[in-house]
Amino acid sequence: MEEKYKQIAEKIKDADGILIGASNGLSIAEGYNIFANDERFQSYFSDFQKKYGFRSLIQGSFSRFESENEMWSYYSRMAYYYMYHTQSSTLMQILYTLVKDKPYFVVTSNTDDHFAMAGFERQHIWELEGNMKDMQCANGCHKQIYSNREVVLTMREHEHGMEIPSEYLPKCPKCGGVMKIHVPVNQNFIKGSETQMSYQNYQKFMARFQGKKLLILEFGIGARNQMIKAPFMKIAAKEPNVFYITFNKGEIYIPTQIADKAIGVDGDLSQILPQIERAYRE
Structure with missing residues (x-):
């Protein structure tokens, strides 16, 4: 070799x-x-794992959550612990x-x-x-992509249990609808x-x-x-x-x-x- x-x-x-x-x-x-039920995933997502049975980061990414608040709890942890909070x-x-x-x-x-x-x-x-550092309109109403850094860091400060308080949820500047992380988890990825x-x-x-x-x-x-x-x-x-x-x-x-x-x-x-x-x- x-x-x-x-x-x-x-x-x-x-x-x-x-x-x-x-x-x-x-x-x-x-x-x-992102495919493993490893120590990192269990450490950061044990509550989601207990509720939904997720066995990996990728499995959770394609799942449906009970609320927008819960969805952003999951995605803000994902972006923070797998990207923003790393070197x-x-x-x-x-x-x-x-x-x-x-x-x-x-x-x-x-x-x-x-x-x-x-x-x-x-x-x-x-x-x-x-990229996990970005977000988009969940409905794909327009093609603009936005940084989620400040949004995610703020969410990490105010998370309660498995939910982000509604006042910290990002909204689409065009249609006023839900925003989501910019990764292809559904057909609306732009x-x-x-x-x-x-x-x-x-x-x-x-x-x-x-x-x-x-x-x-x-x-x-x-x-x-x-x-x-x-x-x-x-x-x-x-x-x-x-x-x-x-x-x-x-x-x-x-x-x-x-x-x-x-x-x-x-x-x-x-x-x-x-x-x-x-x-x-x-």
Whole structure:
């Protein structure tokens, strides 16, 4: 494996640009598993778990609550404890160190804002499934997306049991209706102007590095992911100077048409990336 890590480090050094793809496997390696009934979830959501039987953060996110007050109690805790009340992980800082001196772009389905927290520039990030730091009209009456930071921090100060008092609930500035966190928990998830701008920035990045040595680094993305993995593999197959490296624990998928220009690394990213960084510094 040491030779493979050295090869990856050299690929990073040699690249003209780096395209990063990331899904839940990266967050899990950081210690934030939205699919697990782990100690973190039990610590912050034991009352919701007792009432509704939620066994993970993601399961609760798609559930119906008895009231808007209760819904925001759940989502404000989610945003606070999984994002606002956290610091950038060592893993994400290592990843940023590895790529920060190259032109880069990030495409991610993670909603935890951890790339920006680690120092990645927002104009170089395309978040396909929104971000817990934002909110939108629950009915999708308009395309504007709003920061929820002050709202969430205020809610954390005034929560009673499993409810947020009504006077602290955000209302849509257009229709006066319910607001919700900007993640795709129902059909009303909107893609506002920020999303369009991120997509345009991605298009510009890809045009800039067409025909050049573009390195794709893919973290924690399963074989069935059609949002990120499928397009990235098509890029690797089409562009002669693209090299593709996928990291995933327990599942590595590389199609035969790009096997000669790809590397698969199976294992725990929290252990793998520090070794690649060590090789990078040598």
